[in-house]
Amino acid sequence: xxxxxxxxxIKETLEQLEIASPTPFQRNSIPVxxxxxxxxxxxxxxxxxxxxxxxxxxxxxxxxxxxxxxRAVVLVENKERALEVYQAFLGFTKYNSLRVYVGYExxxxxxxxxxxxxxxxxxxxxxxxMNKLFLMNGVSTSQLKIFSIDxxxxxxxxxxxxxxxxxxxxxxxxxxxxxxxxxxxxxxxFETYFMEFAKTxxx
Numbered sequence: 001x002x003x004x005x006x007x008x009x010i011k012e013t014l015e016q017l018e019i020a021s022p023t024p025f026q027r028n029s030i031p032v033x034x035x036x037x038x039x040x041x042x043x044x045x046x047x048x049x050x051x052x053x054x055x056x057x058x059x060x061x062x063x064x065x066x067x068x069x070x071r072a073v074v075l076v077e078n079k080e081r082a083l084e085v086y087q088a089f090l091g092f093t094k095y096n097s098l099r100v101y102v103g104y105e106x107x108x109x110x111x112x113x114x115x116x117x118x119x120x121x122x123x124x125x126x127x128x129x130m131n132k133l134f135l136m137n138g139v140s141t142s143q144l145k146i147f148s149i150d151x152x153x154x155x156x157x158x159x160x161x162x163x164x165x166x167x168x169x170x171x172x173x174x175x176x177x178x179x180x181x182x183x184x185x186x187x188x189x190f191e192t193y194f195m196e197f198a199k200t201x202x203x
Contacts, residue, residue, distance in 0.1 A: 005031075010063065023043075025052065033056040041179045041180070050179075065098055066121065069144075070116070070122065072121065072144070073124075073130065079126070093122075099119060105126060105128060127167070130167055144174045151181075171194075183200065
């Protein structure tokens with residue numbers, strides 16, 4: 001069964017990448033995420049979580065650049081993962097106008113602040129770096145539409161959890177999607193903070 005009801009630009013890119021049909025996880029999760037609900041998405045490694053994150057982010061932003069402030073945030077564990085996700089996004093955005101930016105702890109915060117200020121649509125970052133940018137007024141969340149956390153199993157670490165809670169407390173209205181291999185009780189705790197009325201897709 002092919003991918004249905006996705007933006008024509010996404011379908012075209014999927015064809016070029018020779019991705020013909022969704023994984024069982026993608027078939028079940030993409031429609032729920034597209035509905036705008038907060039979602040906990042759990043699936044094993046290589047179940048298609050990161051591709052789902054990319055497809056639903058592009059769908060939410062309608063594959064086009066708008067304004068200067070980020071409209072999508074993707075949080076990851078570290079620099080290595082940030083760069084991996086960035087490269088994966090580039091495979092899907094080279095045929096549209098979306099601007100993807102990647103930041104991490106090793107890159108000077110002032111450089112990140114000035115580059116983000118020039119205009120980005122999708123911001124990939126780590127929780128600590130994002131929180132630092134936030135506290136320095138280095139990133140506006142006023143236009144945020146979707147906030148995703150990739151491979152969120154790392155959030156069992158207290159410092160990263162605290163950073164995410166701090167960031168989300170100041171975001172007015174946004175959709176949150178958390179991807180992980182297992183639904184750890186520590187992730188479920190986010191329901192109290194920002195994952196209100198979250199749906200769960202488990203594989």
